[in-house]
Amino acid sequence: MSILIKGAKILGEQPADVLIEDGVITSLDGGTADRTIDADGLVLLPGLVDLHTHLREPGREDAETVETGSRAAAAGGFTAVLAMANTNPVTDTAEAAEYVYDLGRRAGLVDVQPVGAVTKNLAGEGLAELGLMARSRAQVRVFSDDGRCVHDARLMRRALEYIRSFGGVISQHSQDPRLADGQACCHEGEVSGRLGLPGWPVVAEEVIVARDVMLARHTGSRVHVAHVSTAGSLDVIRWAKKQGIEVTAEVTPHHLMLTTDLLAGYDPVFKVNPPLRPDEHVAALREALADGTIDAVATDHAPHARHDKEHAFAEAAFGMLGLEQALQVVNTTMVATGAMTWAQVADVMSVNPARIAGLSDHGRPIAVGEPANLTLIDPAATVTVDADASYSLSRNNPWGGRELTGQVHTTLLRGVPTFEFENQPQEATA
Ligand SMILES: NC(=O)N[C@@H](CC(=O)O)C(=O)O
Ligand SMILES: [Zn+2]
Numbered sequence: 001m002s003i004l005i006k007g008a009k010i011l012g013e014q015p016a017d018v019l020i021e022d023g024v025i026t027s028l029d030g031g032t033a034d035r036t037i038d039a040d041g042l043v044l045l046p047g048l049v050d051l052h053t054h055l056r057e058p059g060r061e062d063a064e065t066v067e068t069g070s071r072a073a074a075a076g077g078f079t080a081v082l083a084m085a086n087t088n089p090v091t092d093t094a095e096a097a098e099y100v101y102d103l104g105r106r107a108g109l110v111d112v113q114p115v116g117a118v119t120k121n122l123a124g125e126g127l128a129e130l131g132l133m134a135r136s137r138a139q140v141r142v143f144s145d146d147g148r149c150v151h152d153a154r155l156m157r158r159a160l161e162y163i164r165s166f167g168g169v170i171s172q173h174s175q176d177p178r179l180a181d182g183q184a185c186c187h188e189g190e191v192s193g194r195l196g197l198p199g200w201p202v203v204a205e206e207v208i209v210a211r212d213v214m215l216a217r218h219t220g221s222r223v224h225v226a227h228v229s230t231a232g233s234l235d236v237i238r239w240a241k242k243q244g245i246e247v248t249a250e251v252t253p254h255h256l257m258l259t260t261d262l263l264a265g266y267d268p269v270f271k272v273n274p275p276l277r278p279d280e281h282v283a284a285l286r287e288a289l290a291d292g293t294i295d296a297v298a299t300d301h302a303p304h305a306r307h308d309k310e311h312a313f314a315e316a317a318f319g320m321l322g323l324e325q326a327l328q329v330v331n332t333t334m335v336a337t338g339a340m341t342w343a344q345v346a347d348v349m350s351v352n353p354a355r356i357a358g359l360s361d362h363g364r365p366i367a368v369g370e371p372a373n374l375t376l377i378d379p380a381a382t383v384t385v386d387a388d389a390s391y392s393l394s395r396n397n398p399w400g401g402r403e404l405t406g407q408v409h410t411t412l413l414r415g416v417p418t419f420e421f422e423n424q425p426q427e428a429t430a
């Protein structure tokens with residue numbers, strides 16, 4: 001099959017006629033194809049890569065499956081996602097990693113790359129089969145106990161030493177469990193005081209970020225800060241990068257746009273870990289994304305069934321959807337405001353995440369001979385998000401009712417359309 005994408009602006013810059021044959025880009029200068037997509041006014045990016053997705057299979061197929069999450073990812077412009085290990089059973093063995101990998105290939109909508117747990121059953125006590133997962137068919141390179149922090153410094157050190165031999169990275173959910181106790185459910189500050197909700201302090205994140213960059217320096221190994229959310233963490237990461245320490249960081253779409261004030265209605269859709277922060281942190285995160293202190297945007301797509309989410313705020317599960325709106329939120333907060341170019345968006349949503357995760361077929365230049373993993377975007381479309389129109393099995397969408405700018409037009413995985421906007425008229429209202 002061949003497709004011609006006619007007149008798309010590559011990385012928002014020069015228009016070109018991109019020819020794709022048998023899954024590979026074969027020309028930037030037109031040619032004959034079975035099918036032509038009129039892409040006048042559209043922007044072409046390398047397919048997006050999400051470093052942080054919760055797919056819930058195995059174990060919680062009522063909240064999401066590999067297939068439904070993959071469909072949501074393709075609709076959001078993604079061609080690869082890293083599937084977090086906090087499933088049931090946990091992805092802590094080579095077999096478990098291969099199982100998730102195979103489910104992803106069978107769904108065939110995005111490349112699903114399993115994340116391996118750092119510790120057995122995420123219990124924080126003994127290391128999981130890191131080497132066997134790395135050598136498995138799934139070739140795991142990213143390890144994380146996400147949902148929990150690897151809080152034992154000795155275990156973190158050993159894990160970092162171990163994964164260095166095969167170029168692995170630990171994605172840390174940075175949260176000191178003693179500073180963030182079991183009752184806490186939001187950011188500790190003026191709003192939590194006013195609403196009478198127990199919060200936890202920003203320093204619970206920052207002390208772990210600081211400790212981990214020192215462990216990265218000590219071991220010469222790579223640490224990745226998952227869902228960074230505080231200005232103080234950014235100070236530490238800036239300092240560490242200046243020292244040449246191997247640290248990278250991701251920010252979520254929700255931490256780029258949503259603030260603590262939203263908790264005033266006690267709506268659990270806004271309950272997430274790390275919690276929504278006040279304006280000054282949001283501003284610091286945007287600045288750090290634009291200046292390269294933060295390497296990537298990652299969704300932390302965290303689907304939850306209604307019976308886990310629809311409770312009083314204090315009891316509801318932490319987490320919100322992200323895959324389908326991520327690009328729109330980045331466009332609205334960063335591109336439409338002039339803070340970033342599309343070329344920078346390609347870096348933070350494709351090139352850098354692919355590099356961090358070691359995915360060699362993704363985050364590639366849009367050039368002849370490269371695999372056609374591509375995302376075509378209408379940057380000017382305005383969309384009112386309909387929380388009920390989602391490919392996810394869950395409905396904990398914090399963007400419902402909001403007007404966002406931009407719409408994914410087509411997603412291609414190795415030259416095959418995995419999402420096409422024209423075929424999904426119920427998805428959005430222009
Ligand atoms: N982000 C969340 O609030 N929840 C995540 C876990 C996590 O990312 O820590 C989940 O698995 O539901
Ligand atoms: Zn987390």
Ligand SMILES: [Zn+2]
Binds near residue numbers: 052
């Ligand atoms: Zn997560």
